[in-house]
Amino acid sequence: MSRPAELASDSPPRWSELSATGRRVLLDLLVHGPRSRIRIAERLGLSRASLTRVARELVDSGLILPGDMLASASRGRPAEELHLRPQAAHFVGVKVTAERVYAVVTDLAATVVDELSIALDSPTETNVVGAVVDATRTLMARHANVSALGVGLAADVLRRTGEPLVASSPLLGWSAPVPLARLLTDLVGLPVTIANDVHALTAAHHWFGSGVNHRSVVVYGVGAGIGCGVVIDDELVQGAHGRSGRVGHTRVGRTGRECSNGHTDCVHSFVSMPAIEANAGVAPGEYALALDRARAAEGRERDAFAAAAYALGTAVAETVDLLDPELVSLMGEGLDMLDVDPAAFEEGLVAHLEQVPRSDVRLDRPPFAFGLYARGAAATAIREVLSA
Ligand SMILES: [Zn+2]
The missing domain is CATH 1.10.10.10 (Winged helix-like DNA-binding domain superfamily/Winged helix DNA-binding domain)
Known part of the structure; x- marks a missing residue:
């Protein structure tokens, strides 16, 4: 562009x-x-x-x-x-994954007007900072009036006192707290906002997606992992330590792959593209192959998607029981289980709703593109300059 x-x-x-x-x-x-x-x-x-x-x-x-x-x-x-x-005004939004840094430029209305991505050899702190700085500088050279940078990543972002810290990110292999905002501000000369990627997606969805005009929304982001963002009374719930929305280790009561905590029966055992690959018996990275097979015939691959759908239904039911939101939006690149076996999702949902009629649960599955994560990060930067 x-x-x-x-x-x-x-x-x-x-x-x-x-x-x-x-x-x-x-x-x-x-x-x-x-x-x-x-x-x-x-x-x-x-x-x-x-x-x-x-x-x-x-x-x-x-x-x-x-x-x-x-x-x-x-x-x-x-x-x-x-x-x-x-x-x-323009804003740069960046989504960091273990493989790539995806960057977009949005205008003040959060419409994406430019984008690029940079591959990472490995997601070390140094590599990620370098790639985010390169992406931001390139986009600032193309768009003269950039006001701020927002970065979203699969991590806990502690923001209770002082500067925001990336506490840890198992997906990126980061364990020590990283002052990412300060590192980036010094290098790009812009105000920088750091957010958990699904929280950023949720904030943007609440402002600009089907979440508009809803005071309470729960967003699920399903892909390489599973994350959850919560809006209550029009406010994004950060939690006391930036850790709200953890649903991944809820027990589902079936047997799947072992999660990082040693469970074989939690949401992480089933929901996420790597979990589906493991349960389907294909090699890591062969999600598309597992999906093709699941669509073609009964068998282990179909079972893996069905179990994922059931587990996601269970997780959604838990948040509905806890929060009673007006809307639950299912987003992410790893939601094929809903097409492969929608009945299994409904089964997991209904089995775990506690005295909540199914008709009271409003679900939607908004059109999703991976760029929405980076746009969400830009939206957090817009939110920051408007609330400062
Ligand atoms: Zn677990």
């Missing part, structure tokens, strides 16, 4: 100078789209006068435009309507 020429001379907005009310108005437009001044004032409990003042501030900083100043004004947008100006 090429850089839109009109943006070349833009510089990032001065976020730190923005008023608290300005941030709230911007966030409302970001999540809910263009609105009339009257609706915004009502929703945010602002007087007409203070909204006028804030709207002027946001227009002056180039972050929003009144409807009559849009390029599409010929279609008759009223001046009363306020619109985000998406090109006013």
Whole structure:
């Protein structure tokens, strides 16, 4: 994708100078789209006068435009309507996996406008930092007004006191706490936000996906592992130590591969692409082969997908019992079990719901692309500059 020429001379907005009310108005437009001044004032409990003042501030900083100043004004947008100006700022979002670093650039509306990926020889701390810095610098050279960097990875991110620390990441083989945000800030010269990847996916889903307009949402991310993100009362639940949403070692009551804790009957024994490969009897990395065989005929491969579907249903039931969310969204690149054996998922779900009618459980499976993880990381950076 090429850089839109009109943006070349833009510089990032001065976020730190923005008023608290300005941030709230911007966030409302970001999540809910263009609105009339009257609706915004009502929703945010602002007087007409203070909204006028804030709207002027946001227009002056180039972050929003009144409807009559849009390029599409010929279609008759009223001046009363306020619109985000998406090109006013860009954000870099990065998803780190054990094999690659995936990076995207989004505009202020969290629309992806550019992307790239860099292979990792091994996911050591040094290699990951180097690849994230390379990716960010390359994208900053293409997009002149980058405001912040967000990084998502399969790890606990401790943010209770002081700077956020990546506590540990079994998937990357990191055990000691890593001050990743500080390391990256020093090298790229941007504010940096670090988040658990599924938490980032969840935050973005709540703002921009089918989670919009739901005050409580649970998101499952299933792929190389299984993660869970929780939104309650419109807030992402981080937990006291950044560890909320751990569902992977819930016991399922069947026998599968041994997990890292030595269980053979937990969610990790069945749900995740490596677990399915192991239970299907194919070599690591041959998930696609196992899937082809499972679709073609009965047998061990089909059983592995069925057991994964049952275990995922069990995990979903546990969070529904605990949290009673309005919506559960199933996301990730490893959800083929739902197509191979949807009945097994329902069986695991219904067997573990506690006095909850199945009809009260709202599930969806939004369209998924792997880039949503990196976009989620960018969304956490947007959230950070708007809440600072
Ligand atoms: Zn386990």
